[in-house]
Amino acid sequence: PKGVMNEHLGVVNRLLWARDAYHVDSNDRVLQKTPFGFDVSVWEFFLPLLAGAELVMARPGGHQEP
Incomplete structure (x- = not known):
């Protein structure tokens, strides 16, 4: 697997944008x-x-149930 190094400020900026958007x-x-x-x-x-x-954790495959 390949990884990408992200700056803390970039992650925080994206989270703040998503919260507001x-x-x-x-x-x-x-x-x-x-x-x-x-x-x-x-x-x-x-x-x-x-x-x-609130963060709700789905059980594996649970998001696919009708």
């Missing part, structure tokens, strides 16, 4: 369904924590 706040719940090995999982883990929202 999607209006995430303490009244929201965010479903974390991306495996933590993928880079996209960073936003799913840290966006709700930054905004004071």
